[in-house]
Amino acid sequence: MPMELRKRKAPESAPAPAKKAAKETKPKAEPKPKAAKAEKKEKPAEKEKPAEKKDTKKEKAPAKKQVSSAAPSPFPEVGSTISLATFGGEVETNDAEKTTLKDLVEASKAGVVLFTYPKASTPGCTKQACLFRDEYTPLTASGLAIYGLSNDSPKANTTFKTNQKLPYPLLCDPAQTLIDAIGLRKAAGGGATRGVFVVNKAGKVLVAEAGSPDGTVATVQKIVADL
Numbered sequence: 001m002p003m004e005l006r007k008r009k010a011p012e013s014a015p016a017p018a019k020k021a022a023k024e025t026k027p028k029a030e031p032k033p034k035a036a037k038a039e040k041k042e043k044p045a046e047k048e049k050p051a052e053k054k055d056t057k058k059e060k061a062p063a064k065k066q067v068s069s070a071a072p073s074p075f076p077e078v079g080s081t082i083s084l085a086t087f088g089g090e091v092e093t094n095d096a097e098k099t100t101l102k103d104l105v106e107a108s109k110a111g112v113v114l115f116t117y118p119k120a121s122t123p124g125c126t127k128q129a130c131l132f133r134d135e136y137t138p139l140t141a142s143g144l145a146i147y148g149l150s151n152d153s154p155k156a157n158t159t160f161k162t163n164q165k166l167p168y169p170l171l172c173d174p175a176q177t178l179i180d181a182i183g184l185r186k187a188a189g190g191g192a193t194r195g196v197f198v199v200n201k202a203g204k205v206l207v208a209e210a211g212s213p214d215g216t217v218a219t220v221q222k223i224v225a226d227l
Contacts, residue, residue, distance in 0.1 A: 110143030
C-alpha cells in the first residue's frame with residue numbers, strides 16, 4: 001500500500017521573546033529649587049574718616065578791658081534842679097582826696113563849673129585846661145569854683161596840673177559816675193567827651209553841653225556875665 005504521506009506539523013514558532021518589561025521609570029525627582037540668588041553683595045561701607053582731633057589747647061585771648069555798653073545818660077535839663085545828695089557818686093581829686101559834687105557845691109560861693117576833657121596832657125585837653133587857667137581870675141570873680149574832670153588817674157592828672165601850672169583842682173572819675181550823670185560820657189569806648197557843666201548853690205543846672213576847648217570857656221564867660 002502506498003505510503004501515506006503525512007504532513008509534518010509546522011514546528012510551532014518559538015514564542016516571541018517577551019518584550020523587556022519597560023523599565024520602571026523612576027519618578028523624576030522634583031527639580032531642586034534653585035538657590036536664591038545671593039543677595040547682591042553690599043558694597044563695603046566706606047570707612048569713616050577719623051574725626052579730626054580738635055586742639056583742646058586753645059590759645060587764651062588776652063583779656064579785654066570791660067567797658068560799660070550802656071548808653072550815656074542824657075544831659076540834665078538846663079533850668080532843672082538836681083538832688084546834690086545823690087548826684088554823680090564819689091570821685092577824687094588829683095591829690096587822691098575823696099569828694100562828691102555836693103561837697104564841692106557846698107564849699108563854693110556861687111556854684112561849681114566842671115569842664116570835662118578826654119585825656120590829660122593831650123593837645124586839645126592841654127589847650128582847654130590852659131584857657132581856663134588864663135581866664136581863672138575873671139571866671140571865679142562871681143563865686144563859681146572851677147574844676148577839670150576826666151577819667152584819668154590821680155597820678156596822670158597831678159602831672160598834668162603840675163606841668164601846666166593849673167590853679168584849680170582836677171577831678172578823677174575812673175568809674176565815670178559823675179561824668180555819666182552830667183551827660184558827658186562818650187557813647188563808644190567810655191571816657192569823657194569834651195564839654196562843660198555848671199550848677200549853682202541851689203542845685204539848679206545852668207549849663208550842660210558838649211563843646212570845643214574855646215567853646216567851653218566862652219560858655220562859662222557868658223554865665224558869669226549873666227550872674
